[in-house]
Amino acid sequence: xxxxxxxxxxxxxxxxxxxxxxxxxxxxxxxxxxxxxxxxxxxxxxxxxxxxxxxxxxxxxxxxxxxxxxxxxxxxxxxxxxxxxxxxxxxxxxxxxxxxxxxxxxxxxxxxxxxxxxxxxxxxxxxxxxxxxxxxxxxxxxxxxxxxxxxxxxxxxxxxxxxxxxxxxxxxxxxxxxxxxxxxxxxxxxxxxxxxxxxxxxxxxxxxxxxxxxxxxxxxxx
Amino acid sequence: xxxxxxxxxxxxxxxxxxxxxxxxxxxxxxxxxxxxxxxxxxxxxxxxxxxxxxxxxxxxxxxxxxxxxxxxxxxxxxxxxxxxxxxxxxxxxxxxxxxxxxxxxxxxxxxxxxxxxxxxxxxxxxxxxxxxxxxxxxxxxxxxxxxxxxxxxxxxxxxxxxxxxxxxxxxxxxxxxxxxxxxxxxxxxxxxxxxxxxxxxxxxxxxxxxxxxxxxxxxxxx
Numbered sequence: 001x002x003x004x005x006x007x008x009x010x011x012x013x014x015x016x017x018x019x020x021x022x023x024x025x026x027x028x029x030x031x032x033x034x035x036x037x038x039x040x041x042x043x044x045x046x047x048x049x050x051x052x053x054x055x056x057x058x059x060x061x062x063x064x065x066x067x068x069x070x071x072x073x074x075x076x077x078x079x080x081x082x083x084x085x086x087x088x089x090x091x092x093x094x095x096x097x098x099x100x101x102x103x104x105x106x107x108x109x110x111x112x113x114x115x116x117x118x119x120x121x122x123x124x125x126x127x128x129x130x131x132x133x134x135x136x137x138x139x140x141x142x143x144x145x146x147x148x149x150x151x152x153x154x155x156x157x158x159x160x161x162x163x164x165x166x167x168x169x170x171x172x173x174x175x176x177x178x179x180x181x182x183x184x185x186x187x188x189x190x191x192x193x194x195x196x197x198x199x200x201x202x203x204x205x206x207x208x209x210x211x212x213x214x215x216x217x218x219x220x221x222x
Numbered sequence: 223x224x225x226x227x228x229x230x231x232x233x234x235x236x237x238x239x240x241x242x243x244x245x246x247x248x249x250x251x252x253x254x255x256x257x258x259x260x261x262x263x264x265x266x267x268x269x270x271x272x273x274x275x276x277x278x279x280x281x282x283x284x285x286x287x288x289x290x291x292x293x294x295x296x297x298x299x300x301x302x303x304x305x306x307x308x309x310x311x312x313x314x315x316x317x318x319x320x321x322x323x324x325x326x327x328x329x330x331x332x333x334x335x336x337x338x339x340x341x342x343x344x345x346x347x348x349x350x351x352x353x354x355x356x357x358x359x360x361x362x363x364x365x366x367x368x369x370x371x372x373x374x375x376x377x378x379x380x381x382x383x384x385x386x387x388x389x390x391x392x393x394x395x396x397x398x399x400x401x402x403x404x405x406x407x408x409x410x411x412x413x414x415x416x417x418x419x420x421x422x423x424x425x426x427x428x429x430x431x432x433x434x435x436x437x438x439x440x441x442x443x444x
Contacts, residue, residue, distance in 0.1 A: 088440070089382040089383075089384075089440055090436060090437055090440035090441070092382065093378055093379060093382055093436055093440070094433065094437075096374075096378050097371070097374070097375055097378065097429070097433060100371065100374055101367075101371060101429070104371060105367070107363065108363045111333065111359065111360050111363040112360045112363075115337075115352050115360065116350065116351055116352055117351070128278075128338065129339070130334070130337050130338055137337060137359060138333050138337065140363070141329065141330045141333040141334075141359075141363045141366060142330050144367060145323075145326035145327070145329070145330050145366060145370070148326070148367070148370035148371070149319070149322065149323060149326060149370070152318075152374055152377055153315075153319055155377035155378040155380075155381050156315055156318050156319065156377040158378075158380070158381030159380030160311040160315055161311075162311075207319070211315075211316065214312060214315055215312055215316075218310065218311055218312035218315070
């Protein structure tokens, strides 16, 4: 049985497809403005990097809203490439690479923010002599590791001709969780730490799901 | 022109080839002991994870030596697969995934270690209100991001049929730099921070090299 893309994901493939259809008219407008898909890819990274700098400054709420803005760019670059008929292997590669660079920058920003002014209202359990904010910094690094590994397993599987876009925590879900944590942090002292802890757990499960999935596919084709 | 694997790398392909040949006799012994390549892959990850825990405890020198031990496992699993004739696409996938999981764990360990007992003898410049040890923690997160991105770009390029194993900071070089930083840290207060800063710079350059390389390859085949 070939599993469909997005299987076991928090946001189903049907919902993804509907979102893709709804943004097509907007993508046509963006395209008519003369913006190329690659330009949008780089612009999306710049927005994500801005979110990372806001994290460094401990401005969690503005950072969270900026993460959402970056995610919107991310929706559009692929749609614009389709509208303009400029879909290319390199465009997809550039898009994937900058998306993950932007995501990584945000997590590094969380590490720096939790070790600076962003620690001000943090209420998170202290563990093994580390303060609550320091624990959040470690969780941000672990969430970065887990997120990158989820993306890596899929890309590495594609390299051997297998599709491993399965698992409960692909990028849209991770970004959603992170946004909730960032936006709520000024009001709920454990929000960011809680969101990061959930991301760590879900991404490790996803890596396990993908390894199992690739083993099954490799076994059935070999 | 098809670039050879390892081009612009700190350790040339010739040296890699010689290492591979030299470990073959040892790989035969390991293989005769009944150890499979996949077992060695998982064992190597366990060793790297142990190094990560030593980092968390701030035991930098033992951590560095354990990283070297993990790297040795990493050399052997591929060689044992060749000797046993069990080279498989899934084995390569599992090896790559566990190698990067182990590397990621070590960087997360560095973040936690720098925010705990490992900060004891750290002498690193304080930046923007963060202590020297906190700066080292942020650098460890950034080095994690850069390292994962280097691996991601190669895997993602393979997914579109292109070989992007170029650049100055593939995994053996990164692990080497990290080991030097860890081993020297008890004696030189800025060693780990310095090594991590170099890894951040080299990995970002490598990501740039790989993106440029893929653009050139994609342009010439499209």
